[in-house]
Amino acid sequence: xxxxxxxxxxxxxxxxxxxxxxxxxxxxxxxxxxxxxxxxxxxxxxxxxxxxxxxxxxxxxxxxxxxxxxxxxxxxxxxxxxxxxxxxxxxxxxxxxxxxxxxxxxxxxxxxxxxxxxxxxxxxxxxxxxxxxxxxxxxxxxxxxxxxxxxxxxxxxxxxxxxxxxxxxxxxxxxxxxxxxxxxxxxxxxxxxxxxxxxxxxxxxxxxxxxxxxxxxxxxxxxxxxxxxxxxx
Amino acid sequence: xxxxxxxxxxxxxxxxxxxxxxxxxxxxxxxxxxxxxxxxxxxxxxxxxxxxxxxxxxxxxxxxxxxxxxxxxxxxxxxxxxxxxxxxxxxxxxxxxxxxxxxxxxxxxxxxxxxxxxxxxxxxxxxxxxxxxxxxxxxxxxxxxxxxxxxxxxxxxxxxxxxxxxxxxxxxxxxxxxxxxxxxxxxxxxxxxxxxxxxxxxxxxxxxxxxxxxxxxxxxxxxxxxxxxxxxxxxxxxxxxxxxxxxx
Numbered sequence: 001x002x003x004x005x006x007x008x009x010x011x012x013x014x015x016x017x018x019x020x021x022x023x024x025x026x027x028x029x030x031x032x033x034x035x036x037x038x039x040x041x042x043x044x045x046x047x048x049x050x051x052x053x054x055x056x057x058x059x060x061x062x063x064x065x066x067x068x069x070x071x072x073x074x075x076x077x078x079x080x081x082x083x084x085x086x087x088x089x090x091x092x093x094x095x096x097x098x099x100x101x102x103x104x105x106x107x108x109x110x111x112x113x114x115x116x117x118x119x120x121x122x123x124x125x126x127x128x129x130x131x132x133x134x135x136x137x138x139x140x141x142x143x144x145x146x147x148x149x150x151x152x153x154x155x156x157x158x159x160x161x162x163x164x165x166x167x168x169x170x171x172x173x174x175x176x177x178x179x180x181x182x183x184x185x186x187x188x189x190x191x192x193x194x195x196x197x198x199x200x201x202x203x204x205x206x207x208x209x210x211x212x213x214x215x216x217x218x219x220x221x222x223x224x225x226x227x228x229x230x231x232x233x
Numbered sequence: 234x235x236x237x238x239x240x241x242x243x244x245x246x247x248x249x250x251x252x253x254x255x256x257x258x259x260x261x262x263x264x265x266x267x268x269x270x271x272x273x274x275x276x277x278x279x280x281x282x283x284x285x286x287x288x289x290x291x292x293x294x295x296x297x298x299x300x301x302x303x304x305x306x307x308x309x310x311x312x313x314x315x316x317x318x319x320x321x322x323x324x325x326x327x328x329x330x331x332x333x334x335x336x337x338x339x340x341x342x343x344x345x346x347x348x349x350x351x352x353x354x355x356x357x358x359x360x361x362x363x364x365x366x367x368x369x370x371x372x373x374x375x376x377x378x379x380x381x382x383x384x385x386x387x388x389x390x391x392x393x394x395x396x397x398x399x400x401x402x403x404x405x406x407x408x409x410x411x412x413x414x415x416x417x418x419x420x421x422x423x424x425x426x427x428x429x430x431x432x433x434x435x436x437x438x439x440x441x442x443x444x445x446x447x448x449x450x451x452x453x454x455x456x457x458x459x460x461x462x463x464x465x466x467x468x469x470x471x472x473x474x475x476x477x478x479x480x481x
Binding site for chain 2: 166
């Protein structure tokens with residue numbers, strides 16, 4: 001680190017520094033990470049209890065239920081994405097650095113995905129088995145979640161950035177972001193349903209990949225702009 | 234062209250000129266809407282399959298078109314506000330969101346009323362209907378964000394970003410009837426082709442559409458003028474205007 005003080009750090013260095021910082025912070029507040037996961041499991045288990053424990057129903061609805069639960073769990077964790085940095089002023093410092101803000105934003109979103117999206121992904125096969133999904137279907141479900149959860153983090157970051165300075169953050173994020181989540185949800189569950197009906201899924205997967213590519217390129221820029229707006233007042 | 238654009242930077246100039254436009258738009262929309270409604274409801278021939286129930290498209294299609302173009306205008310105004318920091322564009326975004334939401338709701342409602350006798354159901358989860366519903370939620374999002382942020386300038390910028398992000402949905406709505414095999418029929422009007430309907434049916438629709446646009450312009454002008462007065466209330470010209478009105 002000390003050798004880099006005199007020269008401008010490279011973009012990859014900025015990225016890895018922010019990523020390391022966020023992961024360290026997340027590791028120090030482990031309970032905050034576990035909460036969305038527990039929420040995820042509880043929401044999924046509400047459906048067999050609340051609607052029907054029939055195997056035929058669960059097989060049909062299972063993938064959708066897992067997807068909706070993953071979406072809500074991501075939404076719950078989003079409020080914290082910029083909140084603590086905003087409160088202690090480090091967000092302001094990030095904006096003041098000469099490095100492009102969207103690289104740091106991208107690192108923060110990547111860290112968020114690593115600590116919420118990936119655990120959801122790892123938990124999903126267990127829930128898939130509880131929903132009596134076929135092994136092949138579970139594989140496709142995991143693939144869609146692998147492509148879909150980064151989109152949830154990326155798009156959600158825009159909402160988190162827009163509402164970071166507001167008191168009413170939590171509910172407002174859901175209002176702003178859930179409509180934008182719907183396309184991901186439609187294609188995510190559509191893929192799994194196609195797979196369950198033995199139909200080809202390549203087209204769906206390609207569309208999910210396209211959504212991921214689009215949000216990966218656009219969202220950090222929009223999030224960075226939103227952060228500047230939120231902090232300007 | 235550019236001088237006009239630059240003049241838009243002055244809320245006072247816009248307030249004066251829009252005051253002159255307003256009666257024209259209001260009169261035009263009243264004439265077109267009344268004439269169009271009579272033409273559409275009484276004179277246009279009934280559909281050979283759907284009978285008279287098809288006549289709801291004279292409300293449904295214009296409001297659906299406006300719902301989408303209002304969002305596009307909002308996003309464009311939002312971009313103008315972000316790039317050139319034009320106060321008037323900010324005010325337009327705030328004025329347009331509830332109007333656009335109303336048109337979206339009207340399109341969904343009339344669609345449901347038409348769908349019941351024709352499709353046999355109030356609602357289907359097909360791509361066009363779902364994407365219009367998302368549009369309604371996006372309008373609600375913009376309105377909620379406007380309401381949540383107290384500072385005018387910040388609220389305007391934040392909702393501009395949201396409107397620009399929400400623009401993703403507009404092509405999805407537009408092409409949903411072509412990309413997916415949906416229950417909803419393809420577009421009624423296209424710029425490049427002749428409508429599939431006979432002339433007696435689509436001319437009143439065109440009249441209604443132009444009438445809706447004039448009505449939209451009237452409402453937006455009224456709301457924007459209101460917004461100008463509210464935000465510029467500390468300037469001398471608004472104070473003068475208000476005191477003159479009070480005396481007269």
